[in-house]
Each structure stands twice: as structure tokens, then as C-alpha cells.
Amino acid sequence: MTNKVIGKRVKRVEDPRLLTGQALFVGDVSLPGMLHAAFFRSDYAHAKLISIDVNPALEIPGVVAVYTAEDMGDDWEPGPPLVSPPPTLENVVFNSRRQVPLVKDKVKHAGEIIAVVVAESRYIAEDAVEEILVEFEPLPAVVDLEKCLEPGSVLVHDDLDTNLAAHLIQNKGDYESARKEADLVINRRFHLDRGVAAALENRGIVADWDEKNQHLTVWDATQSPIPIRNGLAARLGLGTHQVRVVAPFVGGGFGPKIMMFYAEEMVLPWISMKLGVPIKWIEDRRENFYATTQEREQIHEVEMALSKEGLILGIKQKLIHDTGAFNPYGLTTPLNTQSHSMGAYDVPNYSSDLTVVFTNKTIVTPVRGAGRPQGIYIAERMMDIAARELEIDPMEIRRMNFIPPDAFPYDHKIIDQAFVPLIFDSGNYEPAFDKALEMLGYEDFIKNEQPRLRAEGKHVGIGIVPFVETTGVGPYEGARVSVEPSGKISAATGVGTQGQSHMTSFAQIIAEQLGVEVTDVSVVTGDTAEFHWGTGTFASRGAVVAGNAVNAAASDVRQKVLKLASKILETPEEELILEDGMVRVADVPDQSISLGELALLANPLRGAVEPGTEPGLESTKYFGPAFGATAFGVHGMILEVDPETMMINIRKYIAVEDCGTMINPLVVEGQIHGGVSMGIGNAYYEKLHYDENGQLLNASLMDYLIPGSTEMPHIEVHHANTPAPNNELGTKGVGEAGAIPVPAAFAQALENALYDYDLEILETPLSPNRLYELLHKQEDDS
Amino acid sequence: MKVEGEHIFKGTREQVWDLFRDTDVMAAALPGTKKMEAVGENVYEAVMNVRVGPVTGEFSGNLVISKENFPETYTMTVDGRGKPGFLKGIGDIILSDQGDRSTLMKYTGEVQIGGKLAGVGQRLIDTVSKSIINQAFNMLDEVLAERTAAEAEGREAEYKGASEKDYAATAAKDLVGSILSAPRAKWLLGIVILAIIGLILIFSFT
Numbered sequence: 001m002t003n004k005v006i007g008k009r010v011k012r013v014e015d016p017r018l019l020t021g022q023a024l025f026v027g028d029v030s031l032p033g034m035l036h037a038a039f040f041r042s043d044y045a046h047a048k049l050i051s052i053d054v055n056p057a058l059e060i061p062g063v064v065a066v067y068t069a070e071d072m073g074d075d076w077e078p079g080p081p082l083v084s085p086p087p088t089l090e091n092v093v094f095n096s097r098r099q100v101p102l103v104k105d106k107v108k109h110a111g112e113i114i115a116v117v118v119a120e121s122r123y124i125a126e127d128a129v130e131e132i133l134v135e136f137e138p139l140p141a142v143v144d145l146e147k148c149l150e151p152g153s154v155l156v157h158d159d160l161d162t163n164l165a166a167h168l169i170q171n172k173g174d175y176e177s178a179r180k181e182a183d184l185v186i187n188r189r190f191h192l193d194r195g196v197a198a199a200l201e202n203r204g205i206v207a208d209w210d211e212k213n214q215h216l217t218v219w220d221a222t223q224s225p226i227p228i229r230n231g232l233a234a235r236l237g238l239g240t241h242q243v244r245v246v247a248p249f250v251g252g253g254f255g256p257k258i259m260m261f262y263a264e265e266m267v268l269p270w271i272s273m274k275l276g277v278p279i280k281w282i283e284d285r286r287e288n289f290y291a292t293t294q295e296r297e298q299i300h301e302v303e304m305a306l307s308k309e310g311l312i313l314g315i316k317q318k319l320i321h322d323t324g325a326f327n328p329y330g331l332t333t334p335l336n337t338q339s340h341s342m343g344a345y346d347v348p349n350y351s352s353d354l355t356v357v358f359t360n361k362t363i364v365t366p367v368r369g370a371g372r373p374q375g376i377y378i379a380e381r382m383m384d385i386a387a388r389e390l391e392i393d394p395m396e397i398r399r400m401n402f403i404p405p406d407a408f409p410y411d412h413k414i415i416d417q418a419f420v421p422l423i424f425d426s427g428n429y430e431p432a433f434d435k436a437l438e439m440l441g442y443e444d445f446i447k448n449e450q451p452r453l454r455a456e457g458k459h460v461g462i463g464i465v466p467f468v469e470t471t472g473v474g475p476y477e478g479a480r481v482s483v484e485p486s487g488k489i490s491a492a493t494g495v496g497t498q499g500q501s502h503m504t505s506f507a508q509i510i511a512e513q514l515g516v517e518v519t520d521v522s523v524v525t526g527d528t529a530e531f532h533w534g535t536g537t538f539a540s541r542g543a544v545v546a547g548n549a550v551n552a553a554a555s556d557v558r559q560k561v562l563k564l565a566s567k568i569l570e571t572p573e574e575e576l577i578l579e580d581g582m583v584r585v586a587d588v589p590d591q592s593i594s595l596g597e598l599a600l601l602a603n604p605l606r607g608a609v610e611p612g613t614e615p616g617l618e619s620t621k622y623f624g625p626a627f628g629a630t631a632f633g634v635h636g637m638i639l640e641v642d643p644e645t646m647m648i649n650i651r652k653y654i655a656v657e658d659c660g661t662m663i664n665p666l667v668v669e670g671q672i673h674g675g676v677s678m679g680i681g682n683a684y685y686e687k688l689h690y691d692e693n694g695q696l697l698n699a700s701l702m703d704y705l706i707p708g709s710t711e712m713p714h715i716e717v718h719h720a721n722t723p724a725p726n727n728e729l730g731t732k733g734v735g736e737a738g739a740i741p742v743p744a745a746f747a748q749a750l751e752n753a754l755y756d757y758d759l760e761i762l763e764t765p766l767s768p769n770r771l772y773e774l775l776h777k778q779e780d781d782s
Numbered sequence: 783m784k785v786e787g788e789h790i791f792k793g794t795r796e797q798v799w800d801l802f803r804d805t806d807v808m809a810a811a812l813p814g815t816k817k818m819e820a821v822g823e824n825v826y827e828a829v830m831n832v833r834v835g836p837v838t839g840e841f842s843g844n845l846v847i848s849k850e851n852f853p854e855t856y857t858m859t860v861d862g863r864g865k866p867g868f869l870k871g872i873g874d875i876i877l878s879d880q881g882d883r884s885t886l887m888k889y890t891g892e893v894q895i896g897g898k899l900a901g902v903g904q905r906l907i908d909t910v911s912k913s914i915i916n917q918a919f920n921m922l923d924e925v926l927a928e929r930t931a932a933e934a935e936g937r938e939a940e941y942k943g944a945s946e947k948d949y950a951a952t953a954a955k956d957l958v959g960s961i962l963s964a965p966r967a968k969w970l971l972g973i974v975i976l977a978i979i980g981l982i983l984i985f986s987f988t
Contacts (some may be wrong), residue, residue: 043867043897110896130839130865138870195900286901692783699901 003579005512006729014249014503024248025203027282029219032208037268037281038125040115040132040288042107042321044142045360045694046154047136048116049105054130057117062124066132067271068115070104075270076101077744082260082365083330089415097157097364101266101325107136108156108325109360110694111290113263116151118271118279125145141694142362142441142632145299145320148357156325156358165327166356170338170414172589173349175305178314182305186385187347190300191763192374194322195686196292198578198706199498201251205264207272217244218773223253224260224536226494229528231260232269247526253311254496254678255366256293258538259328263291276330294688295333295367297322297662298374302341304382305349310390310397314349317341317378321356321371322591324363331356333364333371334364335417342382342412344429344468345401350414359692366538368678368752369739372469377764380465380744384751385663385760394748395437398466400431409725411767416628417539418473424630425726431658432720433466436634439654439718440464445638454755459643459752460651463745464636471631471659471733472544472724476624478533479546481510481553481562483617485603487581487596489514489521491553492536495546496526499674500540500735501667506550513554514561514595515578533622540733542662544629548727552621555728560617564598629724629732632658633674635741637713639749643757643775646768648684650713650752657737658720661730668734669717675717675738680707687765705767718763733769785891789919790884793926795853795877798885799928802875803847803856816840825846828862835906837898839865853877858891865898928932 017023043215054066069076078098103112115132119125119246140464142148142156142570148163150344155314156163179185206219210486215237219240222228222245232238264281270281283292299320303314319341331354338352383401387394403410405428414423437443445462453460479493489510495502506520524530562573565583568589569576577586584592664669685705687695698703698704723730743764750771751759757775766774791798793898817829831840831903843862850856873891880886895904899953932939 043863045896138868287900289901691894691900693896695894695896695900697900697904699898702902703905 003224003512003515005508005518006415006507006661006663008664009665010504010508010518010658010664012501012504013507013595014501017247017251025201025251026219026221026248029206029280029307030628031206031208031278033274034278034280035118035120036111036122036125037264037271037279038117038119038122038129039109039264040117040129040134041113041267042103042136043110043358044138045110045141046135046139046156048139049103050135050137052723053133054115054116054228056133057128060119060124060128060131062392063117063128063272064120065275066101066115066116066128066289069100069104072102072270072706075235076104077235077267078600079259079261081330081425081742082258082328083332089170091168091170092412094331095165096645097160097326097358098328099263101261101263101270102186102310103510106158106505107291109362110696111287111362111756113267116267116271118275120154120244123572141357141692143690143692143694145297145322145357145359148359149355155726156360163358164329164355165323165358167354168331169351169353171351171667172413173314173346175316175349175351178349179303179305182313183308184389186306186383186389187301187303188385189376190302190381191440192296192298192300192377192762193765194297194361194688195682195765196360196676196704197252197254197256197365198686198701198704199252199254199257202288203257203264203284204282205268205282205773206278207269208278209269209272209276209684214731215242215244216269216273217246219246220249220265221250222247223255223496223498224256225496225526225528226462226532226534227260227536228265232418235266236269236273243528244527246528247496250496250498250526251352253496253537255295255370255538257498259365261463276692279363285701286699286747288515289696289704290362293367294324294365295364295370296327296374297364298334298337299771300374300378302378302382304386306386306390308390310386310392310400312345312347312401313734314351314500315342315347315382316351318353320353322359322364323353323356324359324361324548326363327358328363332417333366335377335415335520336366337371338414339412339416339422339470340372340468341378343376343379344427344466345379346403346407352414358447361690367583368736370539370736373565373679373682373743376465376467376740377744377747378481380467380741381747384748395464399433399541400589401432402466403427403435405411405429405512405530410548416470418474418628420474420627422470423627424468425627425724426721426722426723427468427630427632427658429599429632432535432632432658433634435718435720436464436636436656440636440638441658442636457682458640460498460638460640460755461749461751461755462636462638463636463747463752464748465533465741465748466634468739469540469631469733469737469740470628470729471540471567471736472625472629472731473539473541473627474624475535475546476622477608478619478620478622479506479548479550479553479558480531480620481550483514483599485596485599487520487594487599489516490524490531491521491550492524493546493550494526494528494531495537495542496562500537500542501664501670502546505543505663505667506547507545509551510554512559513551516581516595520581523607533758540631540735542733542735543731544724544727544733545623547623547625547663547731548729549621551729552623553619556621557617557618560599560602560619561595564602564617565593568598568601569719623727625726627726629660629727629736631660631732631734632720632722633737633741635745637745637749639746639753643754646771650680653713654716654718655738656718656720657734658722658731658732659734659737660722660724661745662719662721663729663731668719671734672717672738673715675740677707677712680711680746681705682765683743684766685711687767731733783893783895785871785893786889788886788888790880791926792923793930794883794886795879795885797885797926797929799853801922824850834866834899834903837866837903841866841869843869864952866903867895867899869896869899870894883909
């Protein structure tokens with residue numbers, strides 16, 4: 001191929017539309033006769049529903065209807081299990097309890113929906129919500145991850161005799177024997193807490209039932225339009241061809257925008273079919289804090305066994321994961337934690353006991369990183385502690401434990417979140433690690449810079465952590481690529497776009513295959529009318545799974561182009577080249593035909609298409625990997641902290657990323673920048689404070705702090721490349737990577753900065769307040 | 783959340799008790815109160831507006847007084863719900879004689895808040911409540927002083943109450959003392975007493 005486009009820093013083709021306000025978001029959808037919905041949500045985290053009186057709301061002019069669970073009749077049903085428990089493990093306890101569209105008898109977390117008002121405007125609907133009279137019988141709330149398992153605890157689900165949502169144990173090797181041979185065994189307890197994803201755009205839905213055409217169109221800010229289409233069709237008794245779900249431009253997904261279903265996602269289409277008019281609802285920020293899924297609360301008790309040289313002999317952990325009031329997303333998140341608690345290291349013996357509990361808190365589903373940041377945090381904190389106890393350089397202990405390059409594919413002998421063996425496909429960790437140390441100037445900082453700064457009374461520390469990320473899991477994605485008679489290329493895939501630059505990256509893949517300009521390729525994502533099959537955008541899999549499907553389809557179109565052109569140009573295929581939208585005979589450039597002309601010839605109005613061939617220059621292909629592509633990275637920072645004010649300053653931030661072949665380095669860097677900003681939030685700002693009654697105490701962006709530009713360091717990115725061996729493009733995912741290592745690197749740097757405080761950090765997110773408490777606890781103890 | 787605090791009043795326990803338990807006064811005032819009435823012995827129902835920063839709206843609920851031991855202790859239970867959320871609280875009031883016609887009032891309690899009041903108002907509650915409780919105690923001091931003075935001079939106590947707007951503005955700016963000026967002692971007493979009850983239970987969670 002002459003036209004090398006993959007790997008180029010191509011500017012995003014979607015940006016002109018986005019930057020000039022021409023891109024369609026759900027909020028932009030406005031249809032004739034459209035009504036607006038607003039929801040009555042429970043203030044209580046746990047309460048029996050005694051009675052509902054919607055009549056005062058109905059009396060307000062402009063209110064069209066008010067619905068409660070009772071009105072849904074037989075259509076009332078909990079959501080389907082989005083992800084089932086792992087079928088390949090034995091002795092798995094899994095109690096499936098799914099969210100409901102409208103609460104029928106008992107509220108299980110604050111923000112659950114009791115009633116929905118439909119009115120001529122959102123203003124009227126919101127006012128009417130305030131008139132609904134609901135009588136509750138408040139119940140004590142289940143909040144604490146450990147207390148909720150004690151006998152006699154209040155139950156989230158009365159039909160279960162426990163708050164246990166799941167339990168399973170995964171073992172590799174024989175930890176107990178390894179422990180006997182260890183020179184050092186360290187034990188620590190970690191508490192990792194919750195945050196929100198805080199996408200810029202909240203959720204939003206417009207549902208439009210067309211009675212005459214018997215067709216439902218739903219615009220939904222979702223990451224997985226095809227499963228939503230399939231699910232809605234099944235629930236509403238429609239054929240999939242009667243339902244179109246469009247996920248237009250979406251202002252950030254980060255995981256929580258995949259559910260089946262959010263209550264609102266089920267209720268709005270149902271109402272639209274009842275009333276025969278379009279209904280719109282856009283989530284407000286406060287609703288987002290209560291009703292959109294969250295993540296990361298886990299308690300870990302971890303033990304690491306080591307030789308005196310610093311080799312890891314084994315890791316054992318007991319982990320409790322909070323799934324909130326329901327568990328529609330199965331075990332994805334805690335399985336990811338299990339898979340990542342060994343970090344990038346060759347751990348021969350591993351025992352991981354996982355308990356999942358129900359609490360009266362908002363539902364937990366993956367948020368960018370999805371259990372991986374917790375796993376990496378555990379692994380890297382334990383490495384830091386082991387290095388200190390063994391008096392080994394913290395970088396050296398990491399280097400000596402890396403999975404060596406000749407050990408790939410490396411079988412961890414447990415299963416991962418996709419229910420397939422946890423196999424690391426490829427990697428070359430040490431050179432990337434060394435590069436990170438070099439970029440951050442590790443040696444010089446430790447030997448010269450830091451002593452100088454300490455002499456000045458400054459507290460400046462360094463933190464460097466390596467991490468792995470399982471990416472690009474199945475089951476599959478597909479894509480269709482067509483040459484239009486205009487010579488332009490159109491393509492469609494089932495994944496939705498929430499800022500990942502799919503329209504550019506996929507266009508680059510096609511442009512390279514077909515010898516056209518990137519701007520001549522138009523990519524549609526997330527519209528079930530355009531592409532019928534697929535799962536969605538999650539698990540850092542777009543570039544891997546959808547990307548390789550796009551590549552396969554484009555490659556197939558290329559073959560069709562060559563075959564037809566060979567016939568017309570009377571030249572063997574091997575002598576043809578595709579460039580500038582033309583097929584040319586390599587050594588006779590004048591002898592050529594355009595792709596547009598070929599497209600017309602491939603779709604004749606007379607004559608016959610040859611038996612065994614298809615009309616047009618079009619192909620649909622699918623890609624489903626047997627197991628994921630394992631990305632690797634190293635992040636490091638130099639962090640200054642003022643131990644009086646607890647204010648921090650990240651003086652330098654570097655990232656080395658190995659996501660295999662890059663389609664577009666600009667896009668990769670953008671993903672890292674965004675990920676790091678979430679990671680900084682997870683390290684020092686973003687913590688949800690629930691009180692003992694399950695009440696969220698910082699449910700606004702005034703009190704829940706998200707890093708802004710002033711908290712963001714300049715980030716220097718270096719790209720390493722170990723191509724994925726199991727896909728044609730060699731790509732690995734990078735969408736979540738940036739967020740994963742930051743809390744671990746931050747904790748290491750903070751301890752290093754506050755060297756004179758004997759600080760050991762076993763929790764995240766921290767905050768200035770919390771750090772103050774930790775430092776003063778140290779003082780009190782000593 | 784725990785609620786606790788104390789204040790020394792320049793009056794006898796009996797005077798302070800009367801001040802706190804004057805049901806007419808309770809029924810009369812409190813900024814934003816739309817309704818306040820006794821519905822049984824030691825049981826009161828109230829409807830009032832609450833304003834904590836961006837959180838505003840109407841609350842309705844009841845207040846029950848129990849375990850009365852005149853003039854030393856009693857227990858208050860409050861249960862309210864409204865558009866801004868809900869609150870539930872139980873608190874003990876203890877009055878101890880300090881001699882020299884002064885009384886130490888201590889209060890301890892447990893309060894739960896929920897909904898918008900917790901989710902959006904929580905951070906503001908902490909700062910607003912400290913300012914407001916200080917104001918309330920200062921005002922109550924002056925009421926007692928005025929009452930004592932009026933008694934000595936053989937006249938009616940006179941004060942003007944604050945409007946809800948003044949009250950909120952003062953709370954925000956912590957302008958203690960700017961509220962007191964003229965007649966209607968009962969109105970002010972109402973504000974003070976209900977401010978304390980309300981504020982202890984609504985605002986003061988540390």
C-alpha cells in the first residue's frame with residue numbers, strides 16, 4: 001500500500017461540526033408536538049412506599065399525564081441482566097437483582113423513581129412533580145460494606161436473606177505453600193471510595209412512537225444503541241425493524257452510559273407508545289449524581305509474600321466490592337480488579353476472594369478504568385511497601401518482577417471480566433519503564449534535585465508506576481464499507497461515539513486501504529438504522545474490535561475494487577495501485593479508472609451481475625477476538641505538597657503508553673490527557689460522601705470537585721509499540737488507560753514528598769482535608 | 783449527625799424554660815412559617831419555608847416534646863418533609879443553674895437530613911448554622927435582658943421582628959445585632975425560639 005495513513009497525526013474530521021455547534025446531541029432533538037418528562041425521585045435511600053397521590057399534579061394546567069408503577073401493569077418489569085455471572089467458574093454465588101422502571105413497593109437507593117410527569121414543557125413538568133404527594137415509611141439504610149454482611153443486618157432486598165450479591169474465589173498456583181517459603185509477608189488493608197464519571201453531557205432521551213408507521217425512534221445518549229434497540233423491541237413487543245435507536249454525538253460516556261435499562265430509558269418509550277407523541281427528558285446534574293451509575297468503592301485485605309531479594313512469591317487478597325442497590329452489570333468491575341491486582345508482574349501464586357454486597361446506594365457499573373485502577377493501586381502500593389521493608393529501590397523491585405518479554409502470551413490461569421482466560425497477549429515492559437524513568441529524570445531527581453529541594457524545606461516527591469490494561473475484548477463488532485458512485489466512501493459501525501474520534505480513526509483505516517483522502521470517508525456510528533449488529537463502546541475496545549472490523553470490510557472492498565478494475569483495465573491485480581481515489585496501473589499512470597466509476601459499473605442497470613458475486617463495491621465484516629489485547633503503560637509525576645495548606649502542585653507529568661499500533665497519535669494523546677484528568681480526580685478530589693443513612697452529601701459540582709485546567713499538569717507522552725499479535729491492525733485499547741495508574745503514582749509521590757512524616761497511604765481518593773487528618777494522625781501517634 | 787452546643791443565658795432556669803416553651807410564641811412566628819399549631823399535648827405541627835443557599839422550599843412536619851422535667855430537661859423530636867428533602871431529629875435540652883440568675887443551656891442530639899438539603903445544602907449548612915445559631919443566642923440574650931428590664935420598669939417588652947429576607951441576609955453576612963430594633967417581643971421571641979429549634983435541627987450538623 002502506498003498511501004500510509006494509519007499512524008498519522010490527522011486532525012479530527014468531526015471537530016468542525018462540533019466546534020461550530022452543528023453536531024446533533026440528544027438535547028438538540030426537537031419534534032412537533034413533543035412533550036417533556038420530569039421524575040419524582042425518592043429522597044430516602046431506603047423506605048417503604050405507603051401511598052402515592054398524583055392528583056394535585058394532574059390539576060396543573062399543561063400536565064398531560066402522570067404515571068406510577070401501577071399504571072405500567074404487566075409492562076412493569078425489572079431490567080434484564082446486562083452481564084450474566086461467569087459461567088466458567090465453579091462455586092459462584094450470584095444473586096441477580098435488577099433495577100426497576102418505577103418503584104413499586106420499596107425504595108432501595110436515593111434517586112429511584114416513584115412517578116413520572118408528562119407535560120407541555122419541562123418547567124411545568126418539574127413544578128408538577130413537586131405537587132405529587134408520596135407517603136414513605138423510612139427504613140434504616142444499608143451503607144457499610146462490612147456491617148451489611150453481619151447477621152441481623154437490615155436487608156436491601158427482602159426476598160434474599162442476605163446482602164450478599166456475589167461471591168467467588170479465583171486461585172492460581174498455591175499461595176499458602178508460597179507463603180511458607182517467603183522471607184517477608186506484608187499485610188495491608190485498603191479502602192477505595194466512590195466517584196462519579198461526570199460526563200460533560202448528562203443522559204438524555206427522546207422517544208417518538210409513530211402510530212401510522214408502527215415505528216419507534218429513540219434518540220438516546222447511550223454507549224450501546226444496538227443492545228438498547230434489541231431490549232426495547234423485546235420489552236415493547238415490537239420487531240427489531242420497528243425500533244431505531246440513535247446515539248448521536250454524545251458528550252462523554254466513560255462507562256455509565258451503558259445500561260439496560262436505565263429506568264428513564266424504559267419509561268419514555270413506553271409513554272410515547274401510550275400517548276402517541278414524542279417525549280423528551282434531559283437529565284440534570286443533580287439527577288446525574290443520584291441516578292447515573294458510579295464506581296470504585298472496595299475494601300481490600302491484601303497479603304504479599306516475597307523473597308528477601310524482592311521477588312514476588314504470591315499475592316492473596318480478600319476484596320469486598322459495593323455494587324449499590326442492584327447488580328445488572330454482573331461482576332465485570334470486580335473481576336477486572338482481580339485481573340489487575342497482580343499488575344504487570346510475574347506472580348506465580350495468587351488467591352483472590354471476592355465478595356460483592358448490596359447497599360442502599362446508587363448502582364455501580366464500570367467507570368473509565370472499571371476496577372482496574374483499584375487493582376493497580378493495590379499492586380503498586382504493595383510494591384512500594386515491600387521495597388521499603390526490604391530496603392530495595394522501588395524502581396528496582398518493579399523491574400525484577402516484570403513479566404519478561406519472552407513469557408508472552410502469558411497465561412494468568414484465571415478468567416477475566418469477559419469470561420475468557422486472562423492471557424496477556426504481548427508486552428515489553430522494561431524498555432518502556434526505563435524510558436519513563438529517563439523522561440522524568442529519576443536518577444538525577446533522587447541524587448541531586450530532591451536533596452537540594454529538601455534542604456530548601458520543600459516537600460517534593462517522585463512517583464512512577466507501571467500498569468497493564470486488558471483491552472479490546474469481544475464478543476464482536478462489525479462494519480460496513482461502501483464505495484459511493486461519487487467516489488466517496490461511506491462506512492457504518494454499531495459502536496456509539498462519545499468523543500473517541502471514531503469518525504477520524506476509522507476513516508484513516510479505510511483511507512489507507514482504499515487510497516482516498518480521510519475527508520472523503522464518511523463514518524456513521526451509533527445508529528441502528530445504519531448498522532444492525534454490535535454491542536457497544538466500552539472496555540477500551542473501539543479501535544481494536546470495531547477498528548479491525550472496519551479494516552476487514554475495507555480490505556474486502558479493496559479486493560472487490562481490484563478484481564473489477566483488473567477486468568476493466570485488463571491488467572493483473574498485482575500491477576494495480578489505489579491512490580487519489582483512482583485505480584491505476586502501476587507503471588502506466590494514465591491508464592486508470594476512478595472508484596466512483598467502478599462503483600457505478602459494479603451496480604449495473606442492465607446486463608447481469610455474475611453468479612457468485614454481489615452488486616456494488618460494498619462489504620460487511622465482523623471481528624471477534626478470542627481474548628483481549630493487553631496494553632501497558634508507565635506514568636510518573638513530580639509532586640510538590642505544602643504540608644501546612646495541603647495544596648499540591650504537579651510539577652511534571654509523564655506518560656509512556658504502549659497501546660500497540662497507533663491509528664492516530666493525536667487521538668491517543670487526547671485519551672491520555674482526559675484519562676489523567678480523571679485519575680487526578682480519583683487521587684485527590686473526587687470522592688462521593690455518603691452518610692450513614694445513604695444520603696449523598698456532595699451531590700453538586702459545587703461540592704464534588706472535578707480537576708479543572710488549573711489542576712492539570714502539562715503531560716509529556718511517549719509512545720512505545722508492541723503490536724497486538726491477535727489482530728490485523730496490531731491495535732490495543734487506550735481509552736481508559738490514562739485514568740488507571742494515577743492514584744497509585746500520586747500516593748507514591750506524596751509519600752516520597754512527605755518523607756519526614758512517615759506517611760503510609762492506604763486509601764483513595766484523598767483530599768486536602770483527608771491528608772491533613774492523616775498527617776496529624778501521624779503526629780498524634782508519635 | 784451529631785448536634786451539640788451550649789450557651790449561658792442571663793436569666794433563671796424558669797425564665798429560660800418559659801422562653802423556650804412559650805407555645806403562643808412558637809405559633810406566632812419563625813421566618814417563613816406558614817402554619818404552626820398545637821395538635822395535642824406537647825405535639826405541634828408546622829409548615830415553614832427553609833432557605834439554605836440554593837436550597838429553598840416548604841417543609842411540613844411535627845415537633846414532639848417529651849420527658850419534661852421542669853425546669854431542667856426535656857426531649858424534642860422533630861420530623862419534617864418537604865420539597866427540599868427531609869429531616870428527622872431527636873435532641874435533649876438541659877438547663878442548669880449557674881447561680882447569679884444565669885442558666886447554662888446545653889443541647890445534644892442526632893439529626894438525619896436527606897434529599898436536596900443534604901445533597902446540595904450540606905456544605906452550606908455547616909457555615910450558615912454557626913452564624914445563625916450565634917445570632918439566635920445573641921438575640922435571645924437581648925430578649926431576656928429586655929424582658930428583665932421591662933419587668934423592673936413595669937412596662938411591656940417591646941421589639942420588632944425581622945423579616946425572612948433580613949434573616950437570611952443576616953445569616954449570610956453574619957451581621958449579628960442588626961436585626962434588633964423595636965416592638966413586638968413575641969414576634970422576636972418566636973423567631974428566636976423557633977430559630978434555635980429549627981436551626982439546631984435543620985442547620986447544625988457538625
